[in-house]
Amino acid sequence: MSWLARLRNVFRADEVSEEIEREMAFHLAERTDELIAAGASPEAARREAERRFGSDLLQRDNTRDRDVLVWLETLLGDFRYGLRALRRSPVFGLAAILTLAIGIGANTAVFTLLHGLLLRSLPVTRPEELARIGLTNLGDGPPAPFIPYRMIQQLRREQRSFVDLSAWREQSVAVSDRDGMKRWHQVGLVSGNAFALLGAQPRLGRLIDESDDVPGGPAHGWPVVLSDGFWRDRFAAEVSGTFVQIVGVTPPAFHGLWPGVEPKLYLPMQFLTVLQGRDDLNSPAPTSVVWCAAIGRLKPGVSHAAAGVEMAASQGRLLHEFTPPDFLRNPGSKTLA
Amino acid sequence: MARPKNDILQGTLALLVLKTVADGGRMHGYAITAHIQRVSADLLRVEEGSLYPGLHRMAQEGWLRAEWGTTEKNRQARFYTITKAGRKQLEIEEESWARLCSGVGRVLGYA
Numbered sequence: 001m002s003w004l005a006r007l008r009n010v011f012r013a014d015e016v017s018e019e020i021e022r023e024m025a026f027h028l029a030e031r032t033d034e035l036i037a038a039g040a041s042p043e044a045a046r047r048e049a050e051r052r053f054g055s056d057l058l059q060r061d062n063t064r065d066r067d068v069l070v071w072l073e074t075l076l077g078d079f080r081y082g083l084r085a086l087r088r089s090p091v092f093g094l095a096a097i098l099t100l101a102i103g104i105g106a107n108t109a110v111f112t113l114l115h116g117l118l119l120r121s122l123p124v125t126r127p128e129e130l131a132r133i134g135l136t137n138l139g140d141g142p143p144a145p146f147i148p149y150r151m152i153q154q155l156r157r158e159q160r161s162f163v164d165l166s167a168w169r170e171q172s173v174a175v176s177d178r179d180g181m182k183r184w185h186q187v188g189l190v191s192g193n194a195f196a197l198l199g200a201q202p203r204l205g206r207l208i209d210e211s212d213d214v215p216g217g218p219a220h221g222w223p224v225v226l227s228d229g230f231w232r233d234r235f236a237a238e239v240s241g242t243f244v245q246i247v248g249v250t251p252p253a254f255h256g257l258w259p260g261v262e263p264k265l266y267l268p269m270q271f272l273t274v275l276q277g278r279d280d281l282n283s284p285a286p287t288s289v290v291w292c293a294a295i296g297r298l299k300p301g302v303s304h305a306a307a308g309v310e311m312a313a314s315q316g317r318l319l320h321e322f323t324p325p326d327f328l329r330n331p332g333s334k335t336l337a
Numbered sequence: 338m339a340r341p342k343n344d345i346l347q348g349t350l351a352l353l354v355l356k357t358v359a360d361g362g363r364m365h366g367y368a369i370t371a372h373i374q375r376v377s378a379d380l381l382r383v384e385e386g387s388l389y390p391g392l393h394r395m396a397q398e399g400w401l402r403a404e405w406g407t408t409e410k411n412r413q414a415r416f417y418t419i420t421k422a423g424r425k426q427l428e429i430e431e432e433s434w435a436r437l438c439s440g441v442g443r444v445l446g447y448a
Contacts, residue, residue, distance in 0.1 A: 019415070020393060023392075024389055031367070052385050255390075
């Protein structure tokens with residue numbers, strides 16, 4: 001499969017999320033109109049409509065937009081100054097712009113916070129603390145909602161705003177039923193800390209934990225957690241030719257992170273090496289990138305805005321270290337064009 | 338998770354939405370919320386953050402059909418209609434709700 005096709009596959013879950021965000025935007029607009037009709041000022045109406053979504057995130061986003069405007073104006077000023085300098089001394093100017101371009105490329109905002117509203121509606125502990133981190137600098141268009149697995153691991157060690165970061169990935173896997181029939185099911189691969197970070201409690205047994213998510217799998221074999229719905233329908237014992245042990249069932253109200261892509265089973269992220277028959281997770285080769293959703297929980301007292309600032313200030317080094325070169329936006333081209 | 342008291346009891350969202358759409362025909366999420374709130378005389382409030390993921394799940398289950406359309410105010414909205422499977426599910430949910438009520442009623446000594 002080509003890189004692009006693979007990336008597109010990974011993005012499908014996000015189309016659903018985007019559709020829901022569009023629906024929510026419509027809802028906000030209608031509620032705002034209603035409140036204005038009832039006598040509220042447009043601003044108060046908007047705030048109240050957002051509050052009813054249980055969100056003050058949107059408010060913060062607006063603030064960030066204003067900051068970006070100021071930053072753009074400053075940049076434009078620098079650019080004009082650069083042009084004047086270039087006219088006076090072309091060779092020096094060009095060298096200066098190249099240096100600037102390289103400098104900007106290395107320090108450009110790499111990470112950004114995504115999807116506030118959807119995570120806030122999850123039936124987990126304090127969902128308002130959850131945030132999803134996206135990646136800028138990949139091709140054109142909006143930030144990519146998925147991050148290479150190994151980059152998430154490195155970011156986990158370097159960041160300070162979050163209690164921790166977890167990795168989520170959904171894919172279709174052939175599962176054998178008890179009667180031997182194979183069916184394709186949506187499977188969630190999660191890092192060992194993913195459920196603990198959500199604060200999710202199992203309906204039965206236990207959920208995937210850190211001791212499960214080790215290269216090669218735990219000594220007692222790969223564990224699998226069934227979604228509540230799948231548990232009630234029927235249960236499976238074999239995934240892609242490997243016997244796995246059912247260790248628990250997810251809480252009934254939990255339907256996965258993204259509506260429309262509810263996994264039937266959850267397995268440790270490291271199980272991917274079994275599914276793929278090769279080690280893309282831990283291999284340092286730059287072409288073997290595993291794209292995952294990065295979900296973090298903010299430390300107490302850290303706002304989304306503050307975490308956003310930390311993410312935006314992260315060094316470009318991570319990007320270059322863990323992303324295949326085809327995906328990178330050429331850092332210099334935009335500035336020089 | 339502290340929730341306001343009048344938020345809809347877990348599991349009854351599907352019942353209320355299916356009932357609303359079964360009676361109301363083609364509706365968008367905002368109209369569904371408004372209807373539930375109005376008909377229940379403000380006793381029930383749909384938690385807006387969980388309504389839309391819930392609607393998507395119900396569409397995925399095949400209980401609702403969803404399509405994008407334009408409102409009278411010329412806004413883009415996703416409209417829902419109930420399917421045959423949805424009507425069947427509504428019957429199941431109504432029945433289990435009745436059972437729950439009578440059970441709780443007995444325990445409280447009202448029935």
